Amino acid sequence: MKIHEVIITTCDKNCNHHIAPMGINIIDNKVIIKPFKPSKTLDNLKESKCAIVNFIDDVRVFAGIVTGIKREWSLEKVSDNKVMRLKDANAHFTLKVKAETEDKVRPEISCEIIDRKTYKPFLGFNRAQFSVIEAAVLVSRLGRLPMKKIHEEIEYLKIGLDKTAGNIELEAWSWIEEKIRSFEIEHDA
Numbered sequence: 001m002k003i004h005e006v007i008i009t010t011c012d013k014n015c016n017h018h019i020a021p022m023g024i025n026i027i028d029n030k031v032i033i034k035p036f037k038p039s040k041t042l043d044n045l046k047e048s049k050c051a052i053v054n055f056i057d058d059v060r061v062f063a064g065i066v067t068g069i070k071r072e073w074s075l076e077k078v079s080d081n082k083v084m085r086l087k088d089a090n091a092h093f094t095l096k097v098k099a100e101t102e103d104k105v106r107p108e109i110s111c112e113i114i115d116r117k118t119y120k121p122f123l124g125f126n127r128a129q130f131s132v133i134e135a136a137v138l139v140s141r142l143g144r145l146p147m148k149k150i151h152e153e154i155e156y157l158k159i160g161l162d163k164t165a166g167n168i169e170l171e172a173w174s175w176i177e178e179k180i181r182s183f184e185i186e187h188d189a
Helices: 040-048 060-067 127-140 147-164 167-188
Strands: 004-011 017-027 030-033 050-055 075-078 081-086 091-101 108-118
Touching: 004 040, 004 060, 004 081, 017 040, 017 060, 017 081, 030 091, 040 050, 040 091, 040 108, 050 081, 060 127, 060 167, 081 091, 127 147, 127 167, 147 167
Parallel strands: none
Antiparallel strands: 004 017, 004 050, 017 030, 030 108, 050 091, 075 081, 091 108
16 A cells, blocks of 8 residues: 655644644545554544645655654644644645544544645655655654664665755755754763
8 A cells, every 4th residue: 555655734622733744545535544652643633533634845844843853834724624734735635534443553544535725736756855754754763763774774865865955855854864863862871
């Protein structure tokens, strides 16, 4: 099953929004979200029964969230939905939760796509953007993967970054490197 790397926005009953990068499955008019336990995304999905899938080509959003260097992103209201979308998203899907399958680690939340909007073309990721997204996934696994593996993967991903990065990708990559350095300093002490 294909996994699409996106940004999910959710909110709780008080409309406090949470923004999280996530891999999702899209099957026809259905989206499967499998957040790890515990997570704010999971709590919000269970509470509000809705979410927004944001398709965005600014990879700083992925890197900023997983590194904690930048967690605030501009949001914008979506018609009558209480969950807002990323203002700079290329496109979004509005989701309604239809079913939940419990699991000890990653429950499966099945959602129906109730609306789709496109704001600007999504031209795909270049190699640098792909490298940042893959590095962001590695950062989200710090403490779960051996550091040797993370360094090997980062070294390989840097090849694509060096060949095709613009300023946005270089900024995002610097956040990734900073997070890895900080993690190693914290855990070597």
